[in-house]
Amino acid sequence: MSELFIYNSLSRQKEKFTPINAPHVGLYVCGPTVSGESHLGHARPYITFDVVYRYLTQLGYKVRYVRNITDAGHFEEEGREAVDKIAEKSFLEKLEPMELVQKYSNLYHWGMKEFNNIDPTIEPTATGHIVEQIEMIKIIIEKGYAYEVNGSVYFDVKKYAESHEYGKLSGRILEDLLETTRDLEGQDEKRNKVDFALWKHAAPEHIMRWASPWGEGFPGWHIECSAMACKYLGNEFDIHGGGMDLLFPHHESEIAQSSVVNGKAPVRYWMHNNMITIEGRKMGKSYNNVIKLTELFSGGHPMLQQAYHPMVVRFYILTTHYRSPLDFSNEALQSAEKGMKRLFDAYEILQKMEVSKHNESDHAINKEIEKFCLDCKEFMDDDFSTAKVIANLFELAPIINGLKDGHVKTNDMSASTLQLMKDTFENYLIQVLGLKPIQEVSNSKLDEVLQVLIDLRKEAKVKKDFATSDKIRDVLIEKGIQLKDEKDGSVSYSIL
RNA sequence: GGUCUUGUAGCCGAGUGGCUAGGCAAAGCUCUGCAAAAGCUUCUACACCGGUUCGAAUCCGGUCGAGACCUCCA
The missing domain is CATH 1.10.730 (Isoleucyl-tRNA Synthetase; Domain 1)
Incomplete structure (x- = not known):
């Protein structure tokens, strides 16, 4: 078997890749939130991990490649009201939330196809796994690492850090995080600022909402990946990928949640791609x-x-x-x-x-x-x-x-x-690398037509009628077809 | 402010302490009726200042610049 080395964000060094259950490999990649159109920033992680998937496959591994779609609404950033992002936009566009999600999912899939990315083997949606997420939250509460306040559930980071290494992946120090001075929405409900939501109570205006033991609401941002990765790849799996921007808090939180539920860290190799400017x-x-x-x-x-x-x-x-x-x-x-x-x-x-x-x-x-x-x-x-x-x-x-x-x-x-x-x-x-030639396979009709032009040009050249031969060449180049005079006297063309 | 990453020739970018990728652009030559395409050749850089070393783009320290994250933003 091959000696593949992967840079592990967790150890900050290259490590020899050894799958937990060779030849099987579990690969999880954080997918997009489909509340808007895919942009250039989305291109990099999915192309990067497409190549990872392709290469692992070529090495002979049987890869289960899970890439989620986040289609449950999350919050807007600081200074804005806690409004379900998807719900808000759908109101403006007068669409059903799921209609909006479908529209952007389709566009995203179109983009992935254009990039020649191979489809993941499983593409789970957050809304399709509300039950699994609720189950997971229940376990975290049972184990004493989460608490409920006004219909919302928060993860108790400080308690977790007593027995686990919180911040190891992203290089954060809990004490520093506790001192963060920024004031954010909903802070008053939390025991500590570092705590993050597992479940959020839904205000009446929220359109996306599900019943839960804590009343109607929706899942926190980080829990979906933990739940879906666990369901399809097991309590411990090989590779988790995503953009560098997800290191903290998203992946750090994922580790915390899954560690509590499964009793061990979920991921062996963390891979992060850098950003685009x-x-x-x-x-x-x-x-x-x-x-x-x-x-x-x-x-x-x-x-x-x-x-x-x-x-x-x-x-x-x-x-x-x-x-x-x-x-x-x-x-x-x-x-x-x-x-x-x-x-x-x-x-x-x-x-x-x-x-x-x-x-x-x-x-x-x-x-x-x-x-x-x-x-x-x-x-x-x-x-x-x-x-x-x-x-x-x-x-x-x-x-x-x-x-x-x-x-x-x-x-x-x-x-x-x-x-x-x-x-x-x-x-x-x-x-x-998953590349393919840009030009379409030249169809035979085009080929025949060009052969006629090439012959005409040849005849003109024999007669030293360079005005005509050059005209054929120049007109074709304007149309994006380049004639090439080969060393052996033959002529080929390429479509630019 | 904190944590992490980063600074390479005109541009983009590989680079594991010594053998100095590659692409694009540019110049010259070959080929060609002239071109294009192709081939050959040329263009030796590592932000700055110190240090370690026989030797540093590569290791260490500092300065300056850039980027990411720092709690619900994928």
């Missing part, structure tokens, strides 16, 4: 730089110079390691677009190459190629270093191009090396 600034409403996925793919945002294909965005995200911050700019995306095209051009050439069975050359180039290919696995094993994998594929591109135009001698390459190179592109570019 836009032209050096964090994404936020006040900066007016929140780019929705629909805007990103259509170019319909003031900050965007053009539309960016989902695959370009995916490629760009994967050229940076998932734990590093990632800045979006037009320049960076355009450069990614060109780079990715170069890679896929090489991939296409490679696919068409024939492997000659007899060649057993041991020319130095074979060793070179072999290293580039085999290193890819090593890079992925080192905490999913997709950036390095991509760099190695770029190293192979000029070799492939060289083979095509005769710069690199075909005879120098052994059949097994060529096959290895084919497998490497297929495995990493397509399977693991």
